[in-house]
Amino acid sequence: MNKPDFETFLAESINNTDSEITPQKDLWPGIEKALTHAPVSQSKTILWPKLAGVAACSVAALLSVQLIFSGAEPATSVAMSDYFTQQKQTLLVQYQNQPALTDNWQQQLAELEDAERAIKQALENEPENPALLKMLAQVYQQQLDLINKVHAPKWQQI
Amino acid sequence: MLIDAKQAFTQLSEDTLITRVKSGDQNAYAALYELHVKRVYGLCLRLLADREHAEDATQEVFVQLWHKIASFEGQSQFSTWLHSVTSNIAISYLRKHKNWLQKVVSFEQSGMDEQSAADCQGLNGLDKLVLRLPERARMVFVLHAIEGYRHEEIASMLGMAVGSSKSQFHRARQLLKEWYENE
Structure with missing residues (x-):
């Protein structure tokens, strides 16, 4: 049987769309809890150190981007990835037995890794986009700075 | 006991419940x-294209609704009003949950x-197919x-020009057509 043309499919699907979809889990307990317990607004106090850290790291990242892109050879995302992955692994091994200064640094690192994945995904469509390459370099540098910052004693004073 | 109470309440009219x-x-x-969760979740899922985000946004809708419901004056149908509240909260949820990179470069x-x-x-x-579309489209x-919103309303809700809303709609249709025909 031939499938209907797109316009027919679209019109029929919109007419027959059920606006109701059942969530896969019971959402009421969470709502009830939120209604009966006063919200504890801690997110702002948690956010500020993170933003300050990102801002501080950005300065270092911008410096590193200047270094990367001032070279005569164009930096490709693959070459950059290889270089930073190696640097990151070296740092992680170096600090593996050293306690971190914050508890949530791995979560922050995961967020930066999410950003790294998003940029790499965009680079798949535009492999030589200079703005994306710069951003990738920044994110890599921020990962290195974060790992250093939470492990190196000199940062405790800042 | 709570279940009995809920069952008893579901017999009441929506106006009485409100x-x-x-x-x-x-x-x-x-x-x-119970009356509205499926419709709210359906809209959140279609707008956010992520099951967990849709669940979170649905919970946020009902938490905010508890505080906003006093402002519902009955001039429109409750479901219409709730629909508008849900759309706005889902859009705001998406903005809040973009990571820093997406905010900086409008990814x-x-x-x-x-x-x-x-x-x-x-x-x-x-x-x-709709869930596979890029965010704005x-x-x-x-x-x-x-x-059923008009492009003028959508432009206002999403903070974009009316022309952008129309071009995103065209882009969405093109993608849907391409995916449908290649299925």
Whole structure:
């Protein structure tokens, strides 16, 4: 049987769309809890150190981007990835037995890794986009700075 | 006991439930939730294209609704009003949950991947394609084609020009057509 043309499919699907979809889990307990317990607004106090850290790291990242892109050879995302992955692994091994200064640094690192994945995904469509390459370099540098910052004693004073 | 109370409340009319909720009755609110949760979740899922985000946003809608319901004056149908509240909260949820990179460079999030969309329960063929659309195209398509908002309203809700809303709608249709014809 031939499938209907797109316009027919679209019109029929919109007419027959059920606006109701059942969530896969019971959402009421969470709502009830939120209604009966006063919200504890801690997110702002948690956010500020993170933003300050990102801002501080950005300065270092911008410096590193200047270094990367001032070279005569164009930096490709693959070459950059290889270089930073190696640097990151070296740092992680170096600090593996050293306690971190914050508890949530791995979560922050995961967020930066999410950003790294998003940029790499965009680079798949535009492999030589200079703005994306710069951003990738920044994110890599921020990962290195974060790992250093939470492990190196000199940062405790800042 | 709570279940009995909820069952008793579901027999009441929506207007009665709303009146009771306005006076702080949580059992009435639970019944009102039961009446509308599927529609709220459906809209959140279509707009956000992520099951967990849709669940979070649905919870946020009902938490905010508890505080906002006093402002509902009955000039429109409750479902219409709730629909508008839900759309705005889902849009605001998406803005709040963009990571720093997406905020800085206005990255557009891609939609759900093909397999995840195919695995979503309770969705028809069009829905499964819609969930794969990139963010802006998806939101405009859902709000215009499925929910019936005008481009002027969508432009205001999403903070974009009317022309952008129309071009995103066209982009959504093109992508849907391409995916449908290649299925």
